[in-house]
Amino acid sequence: AQSVTQPDIHITVSEGASLELRCNYSYGATPYLFWYVQSPGQGLQLLLKYFSGDTLVQGIKGFEAEFKRSQSSFNLRKPSVHWSDAAEYFCAVGAWYGGSQGNLIFGKGTKLSVKP
Amino acid sequence: NAGVTQTPKFQVLKTGQSMTLQCAQDMNHNSMYWYRQDPGMGLRLIYYSASEGTTDKGEVPNGYNVSRLNKREFSLRLESAAPSQTSVYFCASSEGAGQQPQHFGDGTRLSIL
Numbered sequence: 623a624q625s626v627t628q629p630d631i632h633i634t635v636s637e638g639a640s641l642e643l644r645c646n647y648s649y650g651a652t653p654y655l656f657w658y659v660q661s662p663g664q665g666l667q668l669l670l671k672y673f674s675g676d677t678l679v680q681g682i683k684g685f686e687a688e689f690k691r692s693q694s695s696f697n698l699r700k701p702s703v704h705w706s707d708a709a710e711y712f713c714a715v716g717a718w719y720g721g722s723q724g725n726l727i728f729g730k731g732t733k734l735s736v737k738p
Numbered sequence: 739n740a741g742v743t744q745t746p747k748f749q750v751l752k753t754g755q756s757m758t759l760q761c762a763q764d765m766n767h768n769s770m771y772w773y774r775q776d777p778g779m780g781l782r783l784i785y786y787s788a789s790e791g792t793t794d795k796g797e798v799p800n801g802y803n804v805s806r807l808n809k810r811e812f813s814l815r816l817e818s819a820a821p822s823q824t825s826v827y828f829c830a831s832s833e834g835a836g837q838q839p840q841h842f843g844d845g846t847r848l849s850i851l
Contacts, residue, residue: 654837656839658842663844663845664844665742665828666830666840668839668841673837716836716837717836718836718837724788724834724835724837725771725783725786725796725835728780728781729780730780731780
């Protein structure tokens with residue numbers, strides 16, 4: 623069965639430090655992968671997506687993610703974190719069930735806190 | 739461009755009351771979804787509609803019903819609310835089901851006493 627694991631429930635980094643959020647997926651075929659961000663009291667906003675091609679994808683707000691098929695991973699990175707990046711981050715894999723049926727399967731999220 | 743609009747934003751119900759959460763999208767998307775979000779549980783799919791006229795159960799459908807009223811609107815109904823249904827509910831839409839990025843509303847915060 624398809625699944626997404628985000629091993630870190632909560633991460634704290636200092637402002638200006640680099641960031642890496644981990645995501646591992648389980649999916650039988652070539653995965654469609656996504657990272658979303660959720661600020662407090664808001665809905666989820668798409669940061670970036672991977673469908674095929676270059677395994678390093680760029681997103682909004684200075685984020686990037688790298689797809690590694692051998693490790694079944696799609697980790698999110700940012701070189702220098704800003705206080706406004708404090709939020710919860712969700713990794714998701716697109717699952718197709720045949721015909722027009724399918725959905726995104728989400729990880730449980732990683733909450734990012736930023737120290738001044 | 740409003741995107742996905744959910745109403746109401748907040749609601750408090752008593753156990754046993756019924757309620758319909760409304761969702762509308764203006765992106766001409768084919769697929770729409772209802773999720774609930776609980777602390778530590780991530781997002782769990784309640785129901786989805788791959789296209790107008792179709793609906794399918796997700797991971798946690800018990801206690802809920804949905805209606806895809808037209809291409810724009812997808813409502814979620816709680817027939818007899820229970821405290822276990824206290825949650826934040828999100829509606830989302832996508833161009834197609836499965837592997838397309840989804841666009842989310844801002845959520846409905848529902849408390850059931």
